[in-house]
Amino acid sequence: MFHNEVAASQGIRIRRRPPTGPPAHYVGPFQFRLQNEGNTPRNILEEIVWNKDIEVAQLKERKPLITLKKALENAPPVRDFIGALRAANERTGLPGLIAEVKKASPSRGILREDFDPVEIARSYEKGGAACLSVLTDEKFFKGSFENLEAIRNAGVKCPLLCKEFIIEAWQLYYARSKGADAVLLIAAVLPDLDIKYMTKICKLLGMTALVEVHDEREFDRVLGIEGVELIGINNRNLETFEVDIGITKKLLEGERGKIIREKNIIMVGESGLFTPEDIAYVQEAGVRAVLVGESIVKQSDPGKGISKLFGKDISI
């Protein structure tokens, strides 16, 4: 398959689709299936991508691109995601916070039972978040586009990142039509050309692309793509779930750190941040923003959780 071959040549291990069409016995989590079946996902990220491919194909049938493009005329205006991060960083001297509205994840299960996305978003905003990240994947993260829309329509002013597994440009238009100000592009899933093309479409739509990397090879690929302004280092390996905040430090050492300063790229430290020491550690490594879910969404008052995370009230 052409796409898989191009991807593999760039070190991408995630196959876009099963090698032999849809999985023959797509019945449950990959752990329970025979490992040696050729069309069995090799890890959770691959399973999510294969599922997304089917989901997007169905959604696209209901809302083809022309319909979506029309809907964009009525979409709420785009807000400046990077500007909000920079402003927060300058105001507080701490990394700007992207607070994540996250009900569950495949690695942690349910994080919060009484989940009211709008209430959580309001609490984050009050607690000093610069931007919000809203998970929209239903199957693996119990999120939804309804949550994104509801938060946007509730008058929350923080710019919104649509936290989705993007594999096709159609999804960018869809995210925008639901009120997204930014989207996530995962380098472990997308070949360079896709990132380049999707970054351009984001710009056309006025949205910011947060391009996520996890290792040196992905980081170098993304640094070579023109027009990328915001890069996230995910401390969690999406294939194994292993979390290590040392990844952020390791990737920003030496030449790469120099390049991002020269290009004025904003770096985001993502996942596994729980304490003021963790925040200080990734800030010292060179990030000007952080993306945090678990440690704040679990607090009875998520906004106050932000003060605990930073060791001070960042809302003032």
Ligand SMILES: O=P(O)(O)OC[C@@H](O)[C@@H](O)c1c[nH]c2ccccc12
């Ligand atoms: O809950 P945490 O460990 O604070 O992590 C938040 C965020 O970084 C994480 O949800 C995330 C980062 N990249 C992703 C890609 C897909 C799904 C989820 C993610």
